[in-house]
Amino acid sequence: MKNICLSIVLLLLISSCAESYNEVQEKELIEYDAPTVELNEGVQWQANAATVEGISKLKILAENFDTESDSFEELQSQMRNEFSLIFKNCTMKGEAHEQLHNYLLPLMDMFGDLTTSNKDAALKAIKKHLDKFDGYFEQEG
Numbered sequence: 001m002k003n004i005c006l007s008i009v010l011l012l013l014i015s016s017c018a019e020s021y022n023e024v025q026e027k028e029l030i031e032y033d034a035p036t037v038e039l040n041e042g043v044q045w046q047a048n049a050a051t052v053e054g055i056s057k058l059k060i061l062a063e064n065f066d067t068e069s070d071s072f073e074e075l076q077s078q079m080r081n082e083f084s085l086i087f088k089n090c091t092m093k094g095e096a097h098e099q100l101h102n103y104l105l106p107l108m109d110m111f112g113d114l115t116t117s118n119k120d121a122a123l124k125a126i127k128k129h130l131d132k133f134d135g136y137f138e139q140e141g
């Protein structure tokens with residue numbers, strides 16, 4: 001019940017600026033059709049420290065996860081909690097904020113897939129997506 005409530009809150013939180021996207025499965029890796037993240041005239045966007053730290057924590061959770069012995073349900077819960085903190089602590093404004101939303105939106109679907117029959121593919125997709133963050137954003141300051 002707690003996960004359902006958290007999911008509803010997260011959806012309501014970002015639904016006002018979310019664009020629709022569809023899930024497409026290709027071979028073993030799940031691909032997500034999402035809004036495009038663009039650079040700031042060829043330069044990375046400035047992200048607040050809490051956002052950079054949150055993405056770093058998500059990367060650590062994904063990299064340290066053992067598919068043989070760890071619980072995908074627990075990973076999903078931990079990732080959703082960290083994700084909600086990114087939104088809660090975000091101070092970004094303007095186009096940088098919009099581009100961050102474009103980057104973050106696919107993660108919500110990916111987290112949901114961690115408890116389906118495609119959970120291994122979902123984890124691979126999450127790792128791949130998280131690795132792209134540094135190409136679009138850098139810590140401000």
